[in-house]
Amino acid sequence: MKQINALEKHLDVKLLERTPHGVRLTPAGEIIYKDAKFLFDYSRTSIQNARNAMDRYxxxxxxxxxxxxxxxxxxxxxxxxxxxxxxxxxxxxxxxxxxxxxxxxxxxxxxxxxxxxxxxxxxxxxxxxxxxxxxQFRKMCAVSRKHRLASKECLEISDLYGETLMMVAEGDSGVNDFIRNDLTRNHPQIRIEDTPHFYDISVFNRCAETQNVLLTLECWKDVHPGLVTIPVNWDYKIxxxxxxxxxxxxxxxxxxxxxxxxxxxx
Missing domain, CATH: 3.40.190.10 (Periplasmic binding protein-like II)
Known part of the structure; x- marks a missing residue:
């Protein structure tokens, strides 16, 4: 009852009628009770919704x-x-x-x-x-659609002689370092141009805008519409x-x- 008295004082509204037979809500108390019950039910639903959202997350x-x-x-x-x-x-x-x-x-x-x-x-x-x-994915080569190799269905390593092959710089990828070493030692007729360690679209753009050959992957054959990706007769995979x-x-x-x-x- 002390809490009700304090609430009435805080709201400056009489909430209960006190009689010798007990207490009952005043009209103002009825409104406060109904709205408070609504807010309680709404908050309970809101908390459950929040818990459900956390479960989904x-x-x-x-x-x-x-x-x-x-x-x-x-x-x-x-x-x-x-x-x-x-x-x-x-x-x-x-x-x-x-x-x-x-x-x-x-x-x-x-x-x-x-x-x-x-x-x-x-x-x-x-x-x-x-x-x-x-x-695993096979290593392939990509060239611009106007490149002399673009019409080939499959390349031999000798087809790359005299070409500039773009590939990731040395030091981060064991597979690419092995390929570089193999080509440098056994096929010195191929010039190698370093790209960043990690390809992005700028690397594909450079290939499309030059006559260079790009060391790429079969799964990237549709990355750039200006390039043709061609398999090579080698066993390089990543x-x-x-x-x-x-x-x-x-x-x-x-x-x-x-x-x-x-x-x-x-």
Missing amino acids: NHTFCVGTSLLNPAKPFMDLWYEASREFPDYRLHIVPFEDDHEGIVSEIAQLGTKFDFLIGVCDSRTWLDKCNMLQIG PCGLMYALDPPKDVIKFVETVDFLLPLS
Whole structure:
């Protein structure tokens, strides 16, 4: 009753009628009671909605996508593995392939993204994430549509003699360093031009605007409409993998383990 008295004093409104037979709400008290009950019920619903939203957030995998690292291969894995995650949904997060900023994007695995799929044997990238290898892509060559090699269905290494081959600078990729060493020692007729360690669209633009040849991948054949991507008679391949944080949460670990189990069957 002391609380009611204090509330009446605070509101300057009489809420209860006190009689020898007890108390009852005044008309003003009826209104306050109904509105307070509505607010209580509404707040309870709001809290439940907030909890539901948090549950949905906690059951969402964020997957990065970009021009050179698209989410499509992840979707193929998801359709195989999603039966183990019936309450989960995906949120696709776009990012840029800018060679100056890509390392900071990789470092955000575990915060901005749960997963990225990409071609990777970069020492810099693998210092910042874990990777489950899910396949390989063949190394190919891209040329402008007006290049003398553009009409060929398959190249021999000797076709590249006298050409300038653009490829990533030495020191970050074991596969690319091996290719560079092989070509330098055994095919010195091919000039090599360094690109940044990580390709972005500017590298493809330079190839399209020059008569250079670009060392590229079969999965990037549609990246630039002005280029033709041609297979080469060699055995160079590079790993493709599912990248995730160095210290991943349990659900991410479970997904990786599920994919790893399914890979031999896919």
